[in-house]
Amino acid sequence: MFHIQRDSSVPLSEQICREFADRIRTGILANGSRLPSVRELADMLDVSLVTVVQAYRLLEQRGLAKRIHGKGTFVHTTSQPGQGGNNATGTQAYDWQLAVVDYLPRAAVLGIHGRTTSADVPYKLSTASLDPALSSLLFPRDIGQVVQRAMPSLAEYGPVDGLEALRRDVVSYLREFGLTAHPDKILIVNGVQQAIDLAARAFLGPGDVVVVEAPTYPGAIDVFRSRGATIVSIPMDAEGIRLDLLTRQCDQNPPKLVYTMPTFHNPTGIVMSTRRRRQLLELAESCQFLILEDDSFSDCSFMGPPPPPIRSLDKHGHVIYVKGFSKVFAPGCRVAAVSSSGSIHTRLIAAKTVSDLGSPVITQMLVHACLTHPKRRQRVLDIAKAVQRKRDIALEVLSEQAPPGISWTSPQGGYNLWVTLPPHVNTDALLIEALHAGVSFLPGSACYVNENVRHQLRISYAWLDDDALREGVSRLCGVLRSALESTGDHHLPVL
Amino acid sequence: MFHIQRDSSVPLSEQICREFADRIRTGILANGSRLPSVRELADMLDVSLVTVVQAYRLLEQRGLAKRIHGKGTFVHTTSQPGQGGNNATGTQAYDWQLAVVDYLPRAAVLGIHGRTTSADVPYKLSTASLDPALSSLLFPRDIGQVVQRAMPSLAEYGPVDGLEALRRDVVSYLREFGLTAHPDKILIVNGVQQAIDLAARAFLGPGDVVVVEAPTYPGAIDVFRSRGATIVSIPMDAEGIRLDLLTRQCDQNPPKLVYTMPTFHNPTGIVMSTRRRRQLLELAESCQFLILEDDSFSDCSFMGPPPPPIRSLDKHGHVIYVKGFSKVFAPGCRVAAVSSSGSIHTRLIAAKTVSDLGSPVITQMLVHACLTHPKRRQRVLDIAKAVQRKRDIALEVLSEQAPPGISWTSPQGGYNLWVTLPPHVNTDALLIEALHAGVSFLPGSACYVNENVRHQLRISYAWLDDDALREGVSRLCGVLRSALESTGDHHLPVL
Numbered sequence: 003m004f005h006i007q008r009d010s011s012v013p014l015s016e017q018i019c020r021e022f023a024d025r026i027r028t029g030i031l032a033n034g035s036r037l038p039s040v041r042e043l044a045d046m047l048d049v050s051l052v053t054v055v056q057a058y059r060l061l062e063q064r065g066l067a068k069r070i071h072g073k074g075t076f077v078h079t080t081s082q083p084g085q086g087g088n089n090a091t092g093t094q095a096y097d098w099q100l101a102v103v104d105y106l107p108r109a110a111v112l113g114i115h116g117r118t119t120s121a122d123v124p125y126k127l128s129t130a131s132l133d134p135a136l137s138s139l140l141f142p143r144d145i146g147q148v149v150q151r152a153m154p155s156l157a158e159y160g161p162v163d164g165l166e167a168l169r170r171d172v173v174s175y176l177r178e179f180g181l182t183a184h185p186d187k188i189l190i191v192n193g194v195q196q197a198i199d200l201a202a203r204a205f206l207g208p209g210d211v212v213v214v215e216a217p218t219y220p221g222a223i224d225v226f227r228s229r230g231a232t233i234v235s236i237p238m239d240a241e242g243i244r245l246d247l248l249t250r251q252c253d254q255n256p257p258k259l260v261y262t263m264p265t266f267h268n269p270t271g272i273v274m275s276t277r278r279r280r281q282l283l284e285l286a287e288s289c290q291f292l293i294l295e296d297d298s299f300s301d302c303s304f305m306g307p308p309p310p311p312i313r314s315l316d317k318h319g320h321v322i323y324v325k326g327f328s329k330v331f332a333p334g335c336r337v338a339a340v341s342s343s344g345s346i347h348t349r350l351i352a353a354k355t356v357s358d359l360g361s362p363v364i365t366q367m368l369v370h371a372c373l374t375h376p377k378r379r380q381r382v383l384d385i386a387k388a389v390q391r392k393r394d395i396a397l398e399v400l401s402e403q404a405p406p407g408i409s410w411t412s413p414q415g416g417y418n419l420w421v422t423l424p425p426h427v428n429t430d431a432l433l434i435e436a437l438h439a440g441v442s443f444l445p446g447s448a449c450y451v452n453e454n455v456r457h458q459l460r461i462s463y464a465w466l467d468d469d470a471l472r473e474g475v476s477r478l479c480g481v482l483r484s485a486l487e488s489t490g491d492h493h494l495p496v497l
Numbered sequence: 498m499f500h501i502q503r504d505s506s507v508p509l510s511e512q513i514c515r516e517f518a519d520r521i522r523t524g525i526l527a528n529g530s531r532l533p534s535v536r537e538l539a540d541m542l543d544v545s546l547v548t549v550v551q552a553y554r555l556l557e558q559r560g561l562a563k564r565i566h567g568k569g570t571f572v573h574t575t576s577q578p579g580q581g582g583n584n585a586t587g588t589q590a591y592d593w594q595l596a597v598v599d600y601l602p603r604a605a606v607l608g609i610h611g612r613t614t615s616a617d618v619p620y621k622l623s624t625a626s627l628d629p630a631l632s633s634l635l636f637p638r639d640i641g642q643v644v645q646r647a648m649p650s651l652a653e654y655g656p657v658d659g660l661e662a663l664r665r666d667v668v669s670y671l672r673e674f675g676l677t678a679h680p681d682k683i684l685i686v687n688g689v690q691q692a693i694d695l696a697a698r699a700f701l702g703p704g705d706v707v708v709v710e711a712p713t714y715p716g717a718i719d720v721f722r723s724r725g726a727t728i729v730s731i732p733m734d735a736e737g738i739r740l741d742l743l744t745r746q747c748d749q750n751p752p753k754l755v756y757t758m759p760t761f762h763n764p765t766g767i768v769m770s771t772r773r774r775r776q777l778l779e780l781a782e783s784c785q786f787l788i789l790e791d792d793s794f795s796d797c798s799f800m801g802p803p804p805p806p807i808r809s810l811d812k813h814g815h816v817i818y819v820k821g822f823s824k825v826f827a828p829g830c831r832v833a834a835v836s837s838s839g840s841i842h843t844r845l846i847a848a849k850t851v852s853d854l855g856s857p858v859i860t861q862m863l864v865h866a867c868l869t870h871p872k873r874r875q876r877v878l879d880i881a882k883a884v885q886r887k888r889d890i891a892l893e894v895l896s897e898q899a900p901p902g903i904s905w906t907s908p909q910g911g912y913n914l915w916v917t918l919p920p921h922v923n924t925d926a927l928l929i930e931a932l933h934a935g936v937s938f939l940p941g942s943a944c945y946v947n948e949n950v951r952h953q954l955r956i957s958y959a960w961l962d963d964d965a966l967r968e969g970v971s972r973l974c975g976v977l978r979s980a981l982e983s984t985g986d987h988h989l990p991v992l
Contacts, residue, residue: 132652
């Protein structure tokens with residue numbers, strides 16, 4: 003049930019507290035649920051009774067649980083969470099379910115999505131999606147007719163690896179980015195998240211080492227955790243993931259897979275240099291690891307064409323390249339394409355088959371319509387230009403209104419910029435205050451695996467319209483200002 | 498990489514041969530690939546050199562591999578497989594990939610889908626889907642306009658647990674089957690396959706016991722294998738899964754989850770009696786296991802309303818109920834709904850989030866349109882009646898033309914009937930002959946976990962139009978006749 007690391011510098015009681023806290027925040031543990039007894043949990047996790055007592059005390063201190071004398075400790079929150087939640091009467095009947103051990107990760111993504119879909123946060127700087135007013139530019143005007151014509155095929159399952167027409171479109175599209183592929187070697191999946199999941203379920207298991215960039219995309223952390231893999235995070239510099247550290251890792255405990263976002267990295271916006279791309283691939287060849295290359299944002303460039311994908315240099319099938327079509331193209335369709343070679347491709351198809359037998363036909367047809375839209379190239383450029391303007395707005399407001407002691411990246415593409423605050427500020431705690439001000443962001447802690455780094459945050463600037471963006475960043479600056487003025491309040495690792 | 502069972506009655510060399518054979522048949526191992534050296538494989542699997550030599554000899558005998566003196570053993574097939582396949586030049590460069598251990602199951606489903614999508618099999622009795630001419634009856638005529646109106650929402654990710662409108666439809670629909678649910682406790686997923694996968698990834702891991710019916714749905718076996726769970730299969734009688742045997746299992750090695758298809762079971766068509774449903778739930782309550790209730794076919798009944806779902810009797814949240822909308826409703830949409838309670842529901846949402854962040858919006862809107870179609874009730878009855886006529890055709894041809902010594906079920910709903918041949922007939926081998934005659938079916942072995950049962954097969958009668966169905970079943974009877982006449986040829990466990 004819990005991921006407890008005995009060799010961590012974080013005390014066991016703190017780790018246990020955090021695991022519960024994640025589950026309470028995401029609603030997996032409903033308000034009113036009884037927590038296991040101290041003895042039960044100590045036995046279950048093979049820790050001392052004192053450790054559990056301390057963990058429960060931490061939960062109480064953080065306003066997430068309450069001890070009722072003679073009855074036990076119960077989830078008890080006042081403000082509360084995204085998803086559903088049981089009513090008081092229903093809860094008791096399901097108490098037995100708490101004993102059902104599960105294999106879920108901390109579900110950080112769930113928490114994020116749960117929070118940001120609530121209507122009472124008008125200034126969502128947490129949503130790394132495109133302003134709907136822009137993304138509809140790519141839909142053909144007669145989209146209804148596209149579907150009407152496609153009706154007969156709605157009555158059949160599509161091929162497991164995707165519609166041939168779409169696989170051909172993808173090949174043409176990737177050629178524009180310098181990547182040559184064959185339609186037979188393209189696999190269509192439900193968004194980048196599923197692509198990461200398929201690669202992980204095919205190739206990662208307990209004991210396997212997977213390397214991620216630090217920071218990285220939270221949804222990937224969740225997937226790798228769910229496979230029981232050992233996640234090693236390697237810091238980045240201005241050119242991307244640090245290969246000196248990765249090489250050392252290869253010497254000591256070689257990874258099976260390296261997950262990277264070389265172009266407009268999420269959350270930092272960094273672009274991996276062409277040289278670094280080449281070196282990373284050479285390292286993969288000599289140490290025989292797989293590279294999972296996540297390309298969600300390369301179509302939204304403010305710098306002209308970004309460096310070619312690592313996959314375009316790949317001769318021996320080391321790269322699993324994922325092109326997401328949920329960022330610039332249709333998010334509601336949840337379509338991504340995977341390019342890989344040899345048996346890696348076939349094994350990913352097997353994983354896709356086991357997962358869901360293939361993607362829906364209709365969403366593939368809609369993405370096909372977007373990719374073959376006669377004005378597609380121009381429209382994509384228009385969208386990138388509009389997003390660049392949004393980035394400029396965010397940068398402008400930050401430079402005018404952010405308090406001193408704060409720095410941020412200036413991305414050359416994509417939807418995200420990365421803000422670093424003084425080390426004593428805890429952005430998990432800040433988020434609660436920001437939400438009160440109607441603003442959301444992604445707290446940096448979600449992007450780290452084990453590191454206790456809590457003084458960063460991600461701003462996504464592509465979702466709001468220009469005026470709302472200006473207001474949102476401005477409000478966020480206000481929250482930052484009061485946080486820095488009242489220094490000391492945010493020392494505690496409050497949840 | 499391989500699932501080798503040391504305590505099995507099947508010799509190790511035979512097990513190794515089968516594992517390779519599955520991978521060759523499904524294209525995971527491409528024609529021309531070099532197999533590991535005898536020593537490498539012996540080390541990898543911790544078996545003797547002789548065992549590997551025997552396994553490779555079996556592969557050669559079955560026409561799947563070739564030993565080239567001084568070079569090694571290579572995949573070598575003449576007829577061949579469904580998916581892609583490398584060209585000869587490409588293969589060598591990817592040889593290193595063979596050393597990449599994976600966590601895939603045998604991918605039986607892949608094999609099946611690969612085979613049945615080929616255009617040279619005009620009489621597919623293997624496809625458990627609805628005749629497209631029938632399923633389009635449920636689409637609103639103005640479906641294009643439905644999509645056109647929905648265009649703005651295509652620009653956004655939907656909620657992780659599904660569109661509220663669809664969750665409400667599902668609740669009304671389930672009420673017609675005697676099941677009361679709340680929209681907040683419905684989770685929309687990509688078809689039943691994904692629902693099984695989510696339940697497994699949330700609750701099953703190595704060492705956990707999952708019980709399946711014998712025979713069962715092959716796609717479920719693949720999922721449970723991919724989780725490393727211990728799969729125990731329990732035979733069925735006319736009322737469904739045998740509870741005397743399940744009770745004994747609970748005493749000895751209690752399951753964590755029991756996967757069942759109580760209504761128009763796939764592949765047999767059996768309906769679990771109401772009494773048995775109640776008893777199974779009581780057993781779940783006393784042994785505290787979860788029931789995964791797969792309901793793909795209850796809307797296609799030839800017997801009036803089938804018994805109410807087990808979930809309708811569930812008071813304490815033991816049942817994860819899955820309603821598939823890919824059989825009678827739109828297969829190309831790949832939508833299913835899950836009803837569960839308490840933290841089980843929330844944990845399934847977490848698993849869905851990690852898998853793909855939520856189902857596409859547009860497919861959910863289309864299923865919404867189907868469910869709220871003003872003539873939906875009548876049309877569903879019309880479809881069931883048309884499928885019943887197809888079942889009658891299949892039964893009629895079988896009783897007229899099947900050779901003696903063969904028996905079959907007479908299902909009261911659903912798309913499948915189950916044929917039992919004399920025990921010495923191997924339907925895996927028969928399938929090859931059937932394909933030559935232009936007919937496909939599902940060989941029974943795909944529906945069993947470990948049992949060496951090969952004398953059964955599944956006929957799916959809903960896919961072909963009436964004339965093709967008649968011809969297909971007739972041709973199959975011809976294949977069966979010659980098989981029984983040349984008894985002895987099919988003794989060998991040919992692949």
